Amino acid sequence: MQLQLALDLVTIPEAKDLVKEVAEYVDIVEIGTPVVINEGLRAVKEIKEAFPSMTVLADLKIMDAAGYEVMKASEAGADIITVLGAAEDITIKGAVEEAKKRGKKILVDMIGVKNLEERAKEVDAFGVDYICVHTGYDLQAVGKNSLEDLLTIKRVVKHAKTAIAGGIKLETLPEVVKAQPDLVIVGGGITGQADKKAVAAEMKKLITQGS
Ligand SMILES: O=C([C@H](O)CO)[C@H](O)[C@H](O)COP(=O)(O)O
Numbered sequence: 001m002q003l004q005l006a007l008d009l010v011t012i013p014e015a016k017d018l019v020k021e022v023a024e025y026v027d028i029v030e031i032g033t034p035v036v037i038n039e040g041l042r043a044v045k046e047i048k049e050a051f052p053s054m055t056v057l058a059d060l061k062i063m064d065a066a067g068y069e070v071m072k073a074s075e076a077g078a079d080i081i082t083v084l085g086a087a088e089d090i091t092i093k094g095a096v097e098e099a100k101k102r103g104k105k106i107l108v109d110m111i112g113v114k115n116l117e118e119r120a121k122e123v124d125a126f127g128v129d130y131i132c133v134h135t136g137y138d139l140q141a142v143g144k145n146s147l148e149d150l151l152t153i154k155r156v157v158k159h160a161k162t163a164i165a166g167g168i169k170l171e172t173l174p175e176v177v178k179a180q181p182d183l184v185i186v187g188g189g190i191t192g193q194a195d196k197k198a199v200a201a202e203m204k205k206l207i208t209q210g211s
Contacts, residue, residue, distance in 0.1 A: 001177065001211040003204055004057065006165065006187035008032035012043050016050050018191060022200035023054065028080065030057040030185065041076040048077030055079045061109055063087050066095035074102040085110040085123055085131070096127050105129035107163065110149070111136050120153045124160050130183060131157050135166030145172070150179050170199055177210035 005026040007015045012035075019029055029051065031043045036058065044058045058078035062069045066083055073081045083095040085108045092108060099106045107130035113119045120131055133149035150164045165185035168176055170193075176184055184207060193199045 001181065001207050002027035002183050003200075003207050004028040004030055004163075004165075004183055004185040005190055005200070006030040006032050006059070006185055007191065008034045008187050010035060010191070012039055012046050015043065015047060018196065019047065019051055019054065021197050022190065023051065025197075025200040025204040028055045028057050028183070030059050030187075031078075032187065033059045033061055036060060041072060041078075044073060044076040044078050057082065057107065059109075061111075062091070062095060064091055066091045067098045070095050070098040070104065070106070071102070074099070074104050078104065080105040080107050080129070082107045082109050082132075083128075084108070085113045085119055089122070089126070092123060092126050092128065099129075100127075107132055108160075109134050109165075110153070116149055116152055117156055121156050124157045128160050130163045131160045132163035132165055132183070132185070134164075134185075140167040147175060147179060150176070150181055154179065154181075170202055173203055173206050174210075177206055180210075 003026050035043045048056050057080040058073040059082045062083040070081050095106050106128045108123050108128045109132050111134040133146040135144045135146045146164050146166050153162050161182035163183035164181045168186050169189040190196050190200050
């Protein structure tokens with residue numbers, strides 16, 4: 001089980017400081033969608049250049065033109081790129097094809113997918129690397145989480161790794177770990193804490209113990 005740090009509400013210099021602070025405890029650094037919207041793929045490039053040994057995920061949430069967008073994110077230095085599960089089949093297959101050509105990985109974000117079980121099976125057959133259940137900020141605000149969805153995809157996904165994102169905190173992590181995803185994605189649960197290093201260290205400990 002791995003830990004991914006999601007950087008969403010930060011500038012590039014703030015992102016660099018955060019990565020420096022918690023690097024030893026995280027396996028993957030995510031350049032979040034809001035950062036890409038604000039700063040462009042330059043954010044991916046700068047983080048990869050500053051931390052060359054770190055696995056960097058570009059959370060582009062691709063919905064169309066995946067071949068081109070995966071190509072651009074790869075050129076910027078992303079190791080993993082996200083595509084939406086709600087996208088057309090041809091889009092997700094195009095993302096996988098381009099990523100494979102470049103030695104990169106695709107994470108499919110199932111945010112907003114209603115027929116989760118059926119879609120997860122379909123997406124799994126396209127050869128994607130990760131399938132991620134995700135409660136976005138808007139549903140987190142009305143008290144939702146993705147635990148049940150994680151159990152659903154764990155039942156039906158046979159090839160891809162499983163991941164979970166959305167509002168995970170130190171207090172809720174033990175329950176998540178119990179469900180055994182391959183990847184746990186945490187944003188505000190680390191970046192919003194006073195002692196980020198201590199929280200990241202504790203999270204890494206729980207994840208290592210539970211693996
Ligand atoms: O993907 C995300 C969100 O849609 C904003 O782009 C976040 O990275 C993801 O939800 C993890 O962040 P937290 O919910 O703060 O843990």
